[in-house]
Amino acid sequence: EVQLVQSGEEVKKPGESLKISCKGSGYSFNNYWIGWVRQMPGKGLEWMGIIYPGDSDTRNSPSFQGQVTISADKSISTAYLQWRSLKASDTATYYCARQLNGGYDLWGQGTLVTV
Amino acid sequence: QSVLTQPPSASGTPGQRVTISCSGSSSNIGSEPVNWYQQLPGTAPKFLIYGNNQRPSGVPDRFSGSKSGTSASLAISGLQSEDEADYYCAAWDDSLNGVVFGGGTKLTVL
Numbered sequence: 075e076v077q078l079v080q081s082g083e084e085v086k087k088p089g090e091s092l093k094i095s096c097k098g099s100g101y102s103f104n105n106y107w108i109g110w111v112r113q114m115p116g117k118g119l120e121w122m123g124i125i126y127p128g129d130s131d132t133r134n135s136p137s138f139q140g141q142v143t144i145s146a147d148k149s150i151s152t153a154y155l156q157w158r159s160l161k162a163s164d165t166a167t168y169y170c171a172r173q174l175n176g177g178y179d180l181w182g183q184g185t186l187v188t189v
Numbered sequence: 190q191s192v193l194t195q196p197p198s199a200s201g202t203p204g205q206r207v208t209i210s211c212s213g214s215s216s217n218i219g220s221e222p223v224n225w226y227q228q229l230p231g232t233a234p235k236f237l238i239y240g241n242n243q244r245p246s247g248v249p250d251r252f253s254g255s256k257s258g259t260s261a262s263l264a265i266s267g268l269q270s271e272d273e274a275d276y277y278c279a280a281w282d283d284s285l286n287g288v289v290f291g292g293g294t295k296l297t298v299l
Binding site for chain 1: 191221222224226228233234235236239240243245275277279281285286287288289290291292293
């Protein structure tokens with residue numbers, strides 16, 4: 075089955091670090107861009123950035139530049155989103171999604187992060 | 190404030206046709222294809238329309254997209270109760286060098 079499976083819900087304190095994951099299966103993970111999207115409680119979707127797992131080429135949204143780090147480990151078909159020091163305003167659900175035809179055709183189930 | 194502008198809400202009765210608008214600028218909708226997503230309550234977004242008017246496999250033909258200039262629209266015909274969801278437009282923005290989303294439109298089926 076073609077899917078993206080994200081790591082589970084996290085509850086953290088301000089100032090703590092965090093790394094959440096997104097594992098792809100059922101397709102050639104390394105050959106598709108993976109994007110990260112934030113959805114704050116009761117709010118809309120915000121694009122954070124994308125990564126090409128094959129060579130870790132990364133593009134970050136100016137809105138999130140310096141706030142998070144996007145990375146990938148192609149050997150285990152997994153992309154990551156990382157914070158060094160969480161803030162209460164980072165409380166949100168974070169989605170990873172596969173890019174195809176200029177849009178995002180396959181989504182993970184989301185990871186709820188509560189700070 | 191979202192870069193792409195959508196009405197916050199829309200509604201219709203079963204069987205009706207509804208449209209949702211999405212307004213942008215020359216750096217996004219005016220020069221890049223528009224995608225649409227459907228988000229049912231408590232679930233991840235679903236790819237609904239890509240390239241302005243193309244439907245991914247499995248999306249019913251009741252859903253259609255169009256674009257003119259710096260605006261785009263999503264039309265849903267034969268409205269059904271299961272269409273009640275949030276709908277988002279999105280496009281690449283050449284000035285911001287990233288994807289921009291609309292603020293979302295909550296569709297209510299009366």
